[in-house]
Amino acid sequence: TFTAPVSGDYKLEVWGAAGGRGGRKSTSHGPLGGYAIGYTILENSTSLYIYVGGKGEDAQDIAYTSTYIPLGGKGGYNGGGDGGNAPLNGYGAWFGYVRGGGGGGGATHIANIDKGILSNYSDFRNNILLVAGGGGGLTDSFHFSDMESSGGGESGGNGGFNQFYAGGTQDTGYAFGQGANALNEPTGNMDGVGEGDGGGGGGWYGGYACEVSKYANNGNGGGGSGHINTTLITNGYMQNGVREGNGYAIITWQQLP
Structure with missing residues (x-):
């Protein structure tokens, strides 16, 4: 909670959190918030x-055995979707590894009433001042580019080749305030992936993550969208793919005493 010590003009800044890395952690970070x-x-x-x-959370990266399931990373606080688990057998197991998907990053928001996490504001959207979206989670980290699955922004970055990995927008997404939980690859999967997909990032609308087995294709989760309430906020601006790690917020008084 922030309580204004004096009347005046205040600058509000928020950063969404990054998504988690997938198996074969070849990148130094997941998609940025x-x-x-x-x-x-x-x-x-x-x-x-x-x-x-x-x-x-980053996915676990475990050498293949018949008794352990490499787990996807849990979604970050405030709307990140969980990464998917890898299969116990399938294509990846032939090569001695199977991989989980990273969890989606959570959104950061500021509101003028307290309803808790962002998804609780579905009926109180006019009370939210601004939102920064979280990055989606990674699956196979070798396929990651800086803007892929990034948090929004007007729209979160897309995580894959079709609508099942799309980022959230101003009007639609997986759900208000919540990114999707990713597919757990089925045991015996033979489609050439051998890993769980990345979870969707939280945001004004959270990003999608593939939940339909036949469409799974090594997809990262979509990033969550940001939002600015133009009734309560002036000179607003949003940007994709800025924040590594956890989210952040700063409130700055604009007048000198």
Whole structure:
């Protein structure tokens, strides 16, 4: 909770959290969280409520055995979807490895009433000042580019080749405030992947993650979208793919005493 110590103009900045890395962790980080900035007038003693997104967990990367399932990473706090588990056997097992998917990063938001995490504001959307989306989780880290699956922004970055990996937008996504949990690859899968998909990032609308087995194709989770409430915020701006690790928030008073 932030309580304004004086009346005046305040700058609000939020960063969403990054998604988790997938198996074969060849990258130094998962898809980056988004950024949003804007300005608002607060009266003395007015309170704002800040919920900071958590980084999606990295997937476990375990040598193949017949008794252990390489687990996908859990989604980050405030809307990140869980990464999918890898199969006990299948194509990847032939090569001595199977891989889980990374969890999606959580969104960071600021609101003028306290309803908790972002998904609880579905009926109170006008009370949210701004949101920065979380990055989607990775699957096979060799296929990651900086903007792929990144947090939003007007729209989160897409994580794969079709709508099952799409990022959230201003109007649609997996769910308001929540990224999708990724597919667990079925035991005996022979489609050439041998791994779980990445989870969707949290956001105004969370990113998708593939939940339909026949469409699974080494997909990263889609990033969550950001949002700016233009009724409460002036000079707003959003950017994709900025924040590594957990989310962040800064509130800055704009006047000198």
